[in-house]
Amino acid sequence: MATRFVFTPESAQFPSTAFPQLLTIHSTERIFALAFDASTVEACFWRAIVPQGWTGTITAVVTYCMASATSGKVDFEVSVQAVTDDDALDVDTSTSYDTANAITAPTVPGTAGYIDQFTCTLTNNDSSAAGDWLTIKLERDADDGTNDTAAGDCYVLAVEIRDGA
Amino acid sequence: MAIRFDASADRLLRTSDLLDYNAAYTWMAWARIATDTNAYVAILTLNRGDDTAYETVGLNSDGTTLALQWYDGTNWGEPGGTNLTAGTWYHIAIVRTTTSQAYIYLNGVQDISFSTSIASRAAANRMEIGAKYTGNYDPLNGNIFAVKAWSAGLTIDEVNLERLAIRPIRTNNLYGFWPCLPGATERDNDYSGNGRDWTQGGTLTDEDPPPVSWGGQIWALPFVAAAGGDPEGSLIGGKLIRGGLLVGGVLVR
Numbered sequence: 001m002a003t004r005f006v007f008t009p010e011s012a013q014f015p016s017t018a019f020p021q022l023l024t025i026h027s028t029e030r031i032f033a034l035a036f037d038a039s040t041v042e043a044c045f046w047r048a049i050v051p052q053g054w055t056g057t058i059t060a061v062v063t064y065c066m067a068s069a070t071s072g073k074v075d076f077e078v079s080v081q082a083v084t085d086d087d088a089l090d091v092d093t094s095t096s097y098d099t100a101n102a103i104t105a106p107t108v109p110g111t112a113g114y115i116d117q118f119t120c121t122l123t124n125n126d127s128s129a130a131g132d133w134l135t136i137k138l139e140r141d142a143d144d145g146t147n148d149t150a151a152g153d154c155y156v157l158a159v160e161i162r163d164g165a
Numbered sequence: 166m167a168i169r170f171d172a173s174a175d176r177l178l179r180t181s182d183l184l185d186y187n188a189a190y191t192w193m194a195w196a197r198i199a200t201d202t203n204a205y206v207a208i209l210t211l212n213r214g215d216d217t218a219y220e221t222v223g224l225n226s227d228g229t230t231l232a233l234q235w236y237d238g239t240n241w242g243e244p245g246g247t248n249l250t251a252g253t254w255y256h257i258a259i260v261r262t263t264t265s266q267a268y269i270y271l272n273g274v275q276d277i278s279f280s281t282s283i284a285s286r287a288a289a290n291r292m293e294i295g296a297k298y299t300g301n302y303d304p305l306n307g308n309i310f311a312v313k314a315w316s317a318g319l320t321i322d323e324v325n326l327e328r329l330a331i332r333p334i335r336t337n338n339l340y341g342f343w344p345c346l347p348g349a350t351e352r353d354n355d356y357s358g359n360g361r362d363w364t365q366g367g368t369l370t371d372e373d374p375p376p377v378s379w380g381g382q383i384w385a386l387p388f389v390a391a392a393g394g395d396p397e398g399s400l401i402g403g404k405l406i407r408g409g410l411l412v413g414g415v416l417v418r
Contacts, residue, residue, distance in 0.1 A: 003386050010332075010381025019376050021166055022331075023346050030351075032379070048383050 002165040004054070007046040007136065008158055009034045016036050020140075025065075025155060033155035035067065036076075036140035038148075043139035046159065049081060050132040055165015058122040060101075060136065063158045065115045066108045072098075072150030075105040075141040078120045082128035082135075097137065098126035105147040108154075115157065136161065166347030166371035167310035170295035171199070175367035176253040176378075177294040182361065184340055186220045186261065186289050189318040193258035193270075193327060194294070195375050198251040200306040203228040207297040207305065209259060211289040214299050216371060218287045222259045222269060224249070233269050235278050237286040244278035247389065254310075254375035256328040258260045262318035267416060273325040287342065294339040294363070330380025333357070344379075346372035 009022055009032040020034040020042045036042050057070040060078045065101050083089055089096050106118045128134060138159060170176065174241070184190045192209050205226055212219035221234040231246040246269060249255060261267040264284040269277035294312065296304040311331045317338035319327070326334045333342045341361040344353050352371065353363035 005386070006384035008384070010379040010382055011383045013375035013378050016376055021347070021374065022379055023166060024348075024351060046383060048385060051385060103267065 001059070001162045003160055004051055004163050005046070005048055005161040006158060007059075007161070008032065009156065011045040011046060011121050013157070014044050019044055020156070025067075025130060027061060031157070033157055034063045035153040035155055038069075038150065038152050038154070039142055041139060041142050043137055045138075046136050048134050048136075050128050050130050050134045052130045053165055054128065054163050058125050058128065058164070059162045060120045060138075061117055061160040061162065062120065062138070062156060063115055063117050063160075064154055064156045066112050066154055068112050068152040069108050069150035070110050070112055071108065073105040073107050073147055074119070074150050074154045075103065075144050075148035076120070077139050077141060078122060078136040079139070080122055080128060080134070081137070082124040082132040083125040084129065084132050091133075095135075096126070097135075098124040100124070100139070103121060105144075108150045114145055116141065166345070166352075167195070167197070167308040167374040168295075168345045169199070169370045170305045170367075171370075172367050173296060173301040173304040175369055176296045176301075176365075177309075177363035177369075178366055179292040179361065179363060180290060183289055183292045184211060184314055184316060187286050188262060188282060188316070190278050190314065190316055190340070191258060191260045191319040192222070192314040192325070193256065193324065194255050194312040195254055195308075195310040195377060196305075197254045197307070197308040197375075198224070198229065198249060199308060201228040201251045202304075202306050203233075205303040206307075207234075207303040208257065208294065208309070210291075210297040211292050212286060212291050212293070212297050213289055214291050216298070218289070219297065220259075220261075220267075220289075221297060221303075222257055222318075231255075231257070231269065231271060231276060233267065233279050235281075235283065236281070237283040239285075240281070242279075242281065244277050244279055247271050251307075258319075258324050260318045260324065268321075270321065270324050273321070273328055275321065281407075287378075288296050295414045296366075304389055308372055308374075310345050311343075311377055312345060313342040316340050326402070329377070331377055333381045334380070345374075398407070 024030040206224035210221035258270040265282040
């Protein structure tokens with residue numbers, strides 16, 4: 001597999017409401033992070049063009065750490081919208097995401113601030129193909145009382161998109 | 166996070182190395198009224214510590230009308246613009262281009278044009294956000310986020326670019342930029358490298374900001390390595406290139 005994109009907190013885009021806060025962690029290093037709330041469902045986006053040679057299984061690898069939690073699980077889902085040239089979608093009024101892709105909710109690290117990574121296979125990738133205008137949406141399922149049980153903010157540090165090349 | 170001002174002493178303050186309000190400058194921020202105080206409010210202000218001379222982007226006596234409040238020591242005025250709604254985020258920018266022309270832009274659209282000369286005005290000794298003067302006049306009950314300033318007058322197109330990102334797009338003449346990220350030691354930091362941090366007054370706190378991106382770039386990796394690192398060649402851009410890879414990453418054929 002090959003890395004095709006690396007999405008950072010600084011390049012995230014936000015909906016009009018219910019979005020993670022962009023902040024810095026570490027008092028001197030000022031590491032940018034997206035703080036996803038533990039009780040409110042929040043989402044953010046990254047947008048790009050699907051590169052040439054896009055092939056195989058698409059996965060998202062999310063690097064995160066917890067603000068304070070040392071137990072429990074965090075649950076996210078990743079949605080894909082891929083708009084092809086001449087598609088009948090009015091992009092300034094509508095969206096057309098494929099079905100959200102779920103993860104196996106990871107148990108958070110036993111020490112707050114330790115990083116962990118989880119993988120989301122983007123089986124539902126809206127039939128993405130080279131040249132498509134691509135939107136990747138990352139959302140914390142903070143209202144899932146079974147799979148999202150870790151308290152406090154989840155700091156997302158990066159999202160890596162891989163394909164099967 | 167956005168900074169919350171909710172008491173008369175709450176403010177961000179600088180008292181030296183200030184923007185020159187008698188020359189071209191631009192100062193902008195995202196701002197929100199949390200509570201309509203039904204009184205004058207100072208959002209962004211350059212002044213002399215009292216009402217002997219000032220230039221303030223604020224709200225007029227009704228607590229909601231955006232205004233450019235000014236005084237040059239002799240003449241004064243408070244031309245007003247749009248009536249703002251409490252609870253709504255607005256991007257506000259003041260652009261002074263000459264000693265006789267200044268504009269207030271609201272969400273990237275010209276809202277106030279002010280063309281009275283202030284050429285004889287004494288220099289400011291306070292640059293403040295959220296209230297003004299040593300006596301804590303006209304306090305803001307609301308929020309500020311993503312503050313940026315230049316010692317030049319930006320065009321309306323530049324203002325519109327800048328309002329869509331926390332980081333500055335234009336770096337020429339950058340006086341300072343303050344993302345207002347959360348934290349007691351973070352919210353007053355100048356990220357421009359010019360060292361123009363604010364001094365916090367009162368007890369400032371952090372609340373939800375508007376949905377504005379930092380404005381960073383996505384990393385897209387254009388090359389795909391050949392599976393297994395085939396020493397016979399590498400697949401680059403769909404073509405098989407044969408050669409040797411030097412330590413520095415240069416492919417030599």
